[in-house]
Amino acid sequence: MTEIFGRVEEITLAGFLIRTVIVGCVGYLVGRSVYKRAVNQLTTYDFALIWILGAITVSPVLDGKVSFTYMIVPLLTLFFWHTAFSFISMKYRKFGFFFNGKPAILIDNGKVVVKNLKRQFISVDLLLSELRIQNIFDVSEVKYAILEPNAHISVIMFDAGSPVTPADIKLKVKPSNLPLIIINEGKFILENLVTAGVDEKWVLNQLNMKHVKEINSVFLATLDSSKKVYLLKKG
Structure with missing residues (x-):
């Protein structure tokens, strides 16, 4: 039992396998416990959190001198602080901007905002490739392109370039439900x-x-x- 949960100079093959299984279970539980935002929409703070959690979680497998007690305590501490920061970010907008970052306008009324591109270390080629992924090939058709805190680029087209919806031509459509x-x-x-x-x-x-x-x-x-x-x- 000491070989599994305590500090040992050298891990045996059986101990290594058991520790790997336990670390996998702990990693899964942590992933289920952390708010979905930290997994699906990585902000800068969330990105740093995931890397630190991964390094701490795998440490007992890589080094036998690291006990599971030394792993659990920082994990719980990080989980507590992430929960606290997320709650405070929702309550105080400025605090949320500090930790999550602000949206940055990359295209304004069909014109590329070069200073914001440089500030975000985004090249024009990368911006154009992101637009092409969204089937947009002409910058002049874009009213706004906004770099969100989670690194996604939101695009708003000029009215003339927006796709026609059934509401635009007053077409009645049947309501759709999930099968x-x-x-x-x-x-x-x-x-x-x-x-x-x-x-x-x-x-x-x-x-x-x-x-x-x-x-x-x-x-x-x-x-x-x-x-x-x-x-x-x-x-």
């Missing part, structure tokens, strides 16, 4: 059948119409609001 999964890997999802207002017999009839005799051969089946079944067979 419900009614069969997953050969098994009925009963709660979704109830939500959709159908039963197993109805679904089996739909499968027969698609020449599917056994439910076990269905990998995935979904049902949309118009009672249309999408089917994916196994293999």
Whole structure:
């Protein structure tokens, strides 16, 4: 037990494997506990936090002299401070700007703001490539391009270059809802059948119409609001 959780001069192969499993579990729990923002939308502060958490978490595997006690204490400390800073950032806007950074305007009314590009260490080529990813090939069509604190670039087009929506031409559209999964890997999802207002017999009839005799051969089946079944067979 000392070899696993305590300080040792040399880790055996068994101890190394057990420590690796424990570190993996701790890393998973930390990842689930940290706010989703820190994983999906990395700001500068979040980026530094993730790197430090990774280094601390893996330290007992790399060095036998590092016990799990020495790992848990800084992990809990960092988690506490991240929670506190996130809460304060929501309450006080200036504090949030200090830790998360401010948005920077890269294009203003079709003109590139060169000083902001230099300040953010972004070249014109990189800016143009980001625009091309969003199917924009002419800077003059862009009203605003804003570098967000999470390093994403938001683009607002001039009205003439904006895509036409059904509301613009007063076109009535049917409301769209997410399809419900009614069969997953050969098994009925009963709660979704109830939500959709159908039963197993109805679904089996739909499968027969698609020449599917056994439910076990269905990998995935979904049902949309118009009672249309999408089917994916196994293999």
